[in-house]
Amino acid sequence: MEVNVIGEALKFMVLGMGVVFIFLYVMILSVKIQAYVIGKYFPDKVPASTPSPATAASENAEEKARVAAVIAAVTEFRKNKS
Amino acid sequence: MKVKQIFLALLFVCAFMTTAIQASSQEHQAVPATATAEEGSVKHAYQPKSLSQLAVSFWETTGLRAIFDTDDGEMAIDPSGKSKPMSAFESSLGRIIMILIVFILFYLAIAKGFEPLLLIPIAFGGLLANIPLAHMTGPHGMLGVIYNMGIANEFFPLLIFMGVGAMTDFGPLLANPKTALLGGAAQFGIFGSLVGAVALGFDLQSASAISIIGGADGPTSIFIANRLAPEMLGAIAVAAYSYMALVPVIQPPIMKLLTTEEERKIQMGIQRKVHSREKLIFPIVVLMLSILILPESTPLIGAFAFGNFAKESGVVDRLSDTMQNALINTVTIFLGLGVGSKLAADKFLVIESLGIMIIGLLAFSAGTAMGVIMAKIMNKFSKEPINPLIGAAGVSAVPMAARVVSKVGSDAKPGNILLMHAMGPNVAGVIGSAVAAGVLLSIFK
Structure with a gap:
């Protein structure tokens, strides 16, 4: 065929x-x-996830402020001591 | 007390010696060839030869003689261990022609930059396969071992698909799903050239294996060729990969021929943002569809979906990183050398190869043309403008075809970036050619 x-x-x-x-x-x-x-x-989860770097940044700022406060306190303390 | 110790020591020595003797007698049984040698030491028979005899026997093992002495009765061995005598043409001029072809491939890869990642291993494999007397393509030669390891059993193409899946971002396709139809239209290259191949005198099964070149997908071509026409695997794989490498040469003229200057200048809008969960679910959706509609294509789509799912899951970055870098690179080396082994003169320089190369080119062009035509039709009926050029990306050579589209688009109008829009049809083309492959398998099962 x-x-x-x-x-x-x-x-x-x-x-x-x-x-x-x-x-x-x-x-x-x-x-x-x-x-x-x-x-x-x-x-959308995107707005929920974007704040994380923002909070990290604000935490950073807080940390910096705290460090500044500590330094200021220590210098004050030393000044008083001398 | 002392006597007992000495007795024990003697016992140990006896036990050791009996096992040693047993072992040595077993050795003798295992190697009957050395039975003539006495006391286990093998002596090779050697008859003194004169300096001229030495020189003659050395001459007989040189490549110069193997190439220029045409009636030396050299055997060609393929990876499965079958051997046949080579014709005078195959063992002399054929080899020289193939080595010249290999050098052209080197030139294209290095100077012109056509898919060097594929062409360099393939061409070098071809060079090694044409070495006389070394039997590299035999079952114990390097190329033969590679071939048996992953090409004869279709394993390497699936690994490549896994890696391609892990590299593919379905975002552009999910953002504009209707462009997937362009990836379907370009599969006309496969079925159109099937008709062409039959008209040229190939039988239906071989014609189907050849026409898969139109899918512009190396791994799929190897997969199908292996199932439908293993004797043509070499030429089909070489044709598929060379045309994939030649996408920047073959496609633009066809694209320009079928579109007007205005159409090429069409700009497409910005794509919507795709939710990460859509991308996560998509490989599963595609796999489910292929399980329901076409289980024959699931080896390919399954490997592809696995790679993509591993990438999008976001929790196995180490695995997806390995798939898209280390694994796919390793497999590309082996796949290239293995395919190159089929560039041996006795396998490649047959009249069918010429037919395969011609049909492959037709298939590629037909796929490109159909994709562009489909995109023109969609542009007429669509609310948002569709640049017809992106239809050419429907052939699945990822991401080469999409890059070519983008380049032609920005040549027509600087700043017209079509890359992401072309990626949609491009990845749909991968799925489309896997589906087409499944259809062909279903016909000949």
Whole structure:
């Protein structure tokens, strides 16, 4: 039996491109659903995470103030001692 | 008291000697070849040779004779241990041609900068594979060992996919998911060239293996070629990797031909910010989809998803770092040398290779063209402008194709940065070609 190979190849093409597009289309849909669900029920954590460097900076400032206070106290103490 | 000690010592000596004798007799049994040698010492037979005899026997082992004496009956051995006599052409002129091709590849890699990470190991593997008499591609040669270790069993392509997964940022795709369709359109390169290959006279199974070059994905090509047409693996892998290296040469003319100056100047908006949880869940979503729709493609997509999940989980930085650096680099060296071993004259210089190279080029061009056309159509119907150039990135050569798109875009209009927009179709192309590979496997299972 003579097989029409070109016809077979064209059938492969229809099947292949169809499956690729269906797969990617379903993927796009699920990505959109996922983005919607996450956006709605798990609000962006970004603002929650950004304060951390800010608090670190403020802690730093506090620490500096404390060190300054200690130095000032020590110099005062030494002055009184002499 | 003393007698007892002496007796014990004697006992020990006896015990030791019996075990030693047993051991030596076992040795004799294990190595029957030395049975002629007496008392365990091996003597190699040697007959005195005159100086001229020595010179002749040395001449017979030189590469000069192996190359220029055409009827020396040299055997070509492949990694599975099969050997066949080489033809006069293969053992002489063929080798010289292949070595010249290797030098051209060196030139392209070093002077032109085409994917040197791939071309240098492949070309050097090709150089080693064409050495006469050394049998490097045989089952005990370096290249043959590498080939059997990870290419014949499809292991290296999966490791590469794991590393690519760990390097891929799906952010651009998640920000603009509809660009994934461009990655699908570019897979037309695979199926369009399948028709072309059949028309050229390849049978359906070989044609499918060849057409996967259109996916522009080295690991996928090796994976499929191994399953569908292992005898063509060398030429297919070499074609896939050389065209991936030639993306900056092949793509721009096609892109410019199919777009107008105005279209190339289209600027695309800023992408939305993608939540880290979206990125975390995405590899699992893709894997689930491929489990449901196309389990045949899960070796590739599974490895890819694992790499990406390890990266996005954020808690195994050490593992993801290894996958995207140390592991993928190591595997690239082996993969390159292993693929290069197929550049041996007796395997590569066959008429099929020429057909494979031509179809590969057609496949690549068709994929690029279809991606651009699809992007033009989407641009017509989309609310936000889509620069048709990003369609060309749908062929999955990551990230080369996206960089080429960005370059052509900024040539048309300085400051037109398309890189991130092109990454979306680019990574979708990786998924698309893995899916296409799964479809081809499902046809011939």
